[in-house]
Amino acid sequence: GEDVEQSLFLSVREGDSSVINCTYTDSSSTYLYWYKQEPGAGLQLLTYIFSNMDMKQDQRLTVLLNKKDKHLSLRIADTQTGDSAIYFCAERSNTGNQFYFGTGTSLTVIP
């Protein structure tokens, strides 16, 4: 299968910006997603970006896509303690039904 890689941990102070990075290998990726998983809960879709876009902004969230380097990032502005969770990057190609997820980045926000 395709590889989607993320660093496992990130720690930031409340009020700072968080940047979570993701790299993927599938050059035919069409949609890329960010999901949030809080303790004991399923995955919550945060945002997604189509592969012909470079950037998407949604309130405190900014997604940047560098298709040449196959690099996706999620920036959370003014990070709050409620943002502490695991964040999953996922990509889906335009072939088949496969959805490829990264291992998740555990974000800890320090008050």
Place this chain on the structure above:
Amino acid sequence: ETGVTQTPRHLVMGMTNKKSLKCEQHLGHNAMYWYKQSAKKPLELMFVYSLEERVENNSVPSRFSPECPNSSHLFLHLHTLQPEDSALYLCASSQETGYWETQYFGPGTRLLVL
């Protein structure tokens, strides 16, 4: 509230037991999915159903048996599981199975096999 519910939320079973996981979506979607989430591993897609018909089966052992009686309900029947099957099992749904579709996840069933 994601519109996708799963029961039970937690399940402990022995290796000789038979149990079933249930998923229900209230979003009017036509596609449903089962995923396995193990610690420190990427989410693994197990099964995909579209309009009650299985369209993807990712080499999942036969001790996992899915059932989709209608587009709102999805079951995962478990039989003679192994301890390594302990994981969080997530159900998801989407409008269709096309690559442009986003998936909406349930809270998961935390399964422990003893």
